[in-house]
Amino acid sequence: MTDVVEIEGLTKRYGELTAVEDVFFTVRAGRVVGLLGRNGAGKTTTLRMLLGLARPTSGRATLFGHPYAQLPRAAHRVGVSIDGIGPSGAGSGRTDLRIWAKILGLSRARVDDILEQVGLAGDAHRKLKDYSQGMRQRHALATALLADPELLILDEPANGLDPDGIRWLRELLRSLADEGRTVLVSSHILAEIEQLADDIVILQKTLRYSGTAAELTNHGTVSLESRFFDLAGTAAKGSTHA
Numbered sequence: 001m002t003d004v005v006e007i008e009g010l011t012k013r014y015g016e017l018t019a020v021e022d023v024f025f026t027v028r029a030g031r032v033v034g035l036l037g038r039n040g041a042g043k044t045t046t047l048r049m050l051l052g053l054a055r056p057t058s059g060r061a062t063l064f065g066h067p068y069a070q071l072p073r074a075a076h077r078v079g080v081s082i083d084g085i086g087p088s089g090a091g092s093g094r095t096d097l098r099i100w101a102k103i104l105g106l107s108r109a110r111v112d113d114i115l116e117q118v119g120l121a122g123d124a125h126r127k128l129k130d131y132s133q134g135m136r137q138r139h140a141l142a143t144a145l146l147a148d149p150e151l152l153i154l155d156e157p158a159n160g161l162d163p164d165g166i167r168w169l170r171e172l173l174r175s176l177a178d179e180g181r182t183v184l185v186s187s188h189i190l191a192e193i194e195q196l197a198d199d200i201v202i203l204q205k206t207l208r209y210s211g212t213a214a215e216l217t218n219h220g221t222v223s224l225e226s227r228f229f230d231l232a233g234t235a236a237k238g239s240t241h242a
């Protein structure tokens with residue numbers, strides 16, 4: 001199986017603080033990979049470095065063998081949902097997606113299909129700034145899915161979704177992987193990731209695990225939650241750092 005994402009010795013320091021330290025992992029094609037870690041563990045920082053939104057202090061992150069900035073047709077090949085990328089918030093959901101579609105050279109019909117797919121067709125005329133948190137998440141997913149990308153990178157996509165939304169998201173990501181796409185998804189919701197992910201990466205500043213979910217949970221005989229605490233350590237009370 002080909003590696004779609006390669007993270008090699010990635011380190012990010014912000015002044016005195018080391019957010020990510022010497023992390024290595026790969027993401028194989030056609031897999032759903034759950035990126036787990038506590039608040040402040042370095043998940044978003046890692047994804048931002050992968051997407052060229054933050055510069056690594058050292059190490060390297062590539063997609064399809066290239067740094068994001070040098071990846072041909074990056075916006076078509078990689079669908080992203082992460083804070084800081086996305087809608088301006090000025091217009092309606094439909095208008096926002098039409099702008100993205102135009103940039104990507106896609107049709108208005110594609111926008112309508114995606115709105116149906118993410119369950120926002122009935123709200124697409126409303127202003128984005130009036131969307132609920134769950135609706136914003138669905139909109140961010142619509143943006144990520146618009147170009148029908150080979151790889152999806154989703155930072156906490158389940159945040160704010162209701163139980164129907166969480167189930168819908170799980171089924172959607174599974175079906176995308178079954179079509180041969182690759183999904184790298186960060187989450188705090190261990191039970192959700194347990195049901196969804198083929199592979200798991202656990203970060204707590206340093207890499208604590210990278211491998212199959214089956215191996216991590218001893219083929220489902222040990223819970224992901226219990227393995228997570230074994231590997232990430234127990235948090236000091238009131239602390240977000242290991």
Ligand SMILES: Nc1ncnc2c1ncn2[C@@H]1O[C@H](COP(=O)(O)OP(=O)(O)OP(=O)(O)O)[C@@H](O)[C@H]1O
Pocket residue numbers: 014017018019037038039040041042043044045046
């Ligand atoms: N631009 C920045 N400047 C300074 N420190 C930062 C910056 N971005 C992130 N950090 C710090 O880096 C560490 C890792 O943050 P990051 O957002 O990557 O964690 P995370 O695992 O995504 O957390 P969460 O689950 O809470 O979203 C934190 O201590 C955070 O405060």
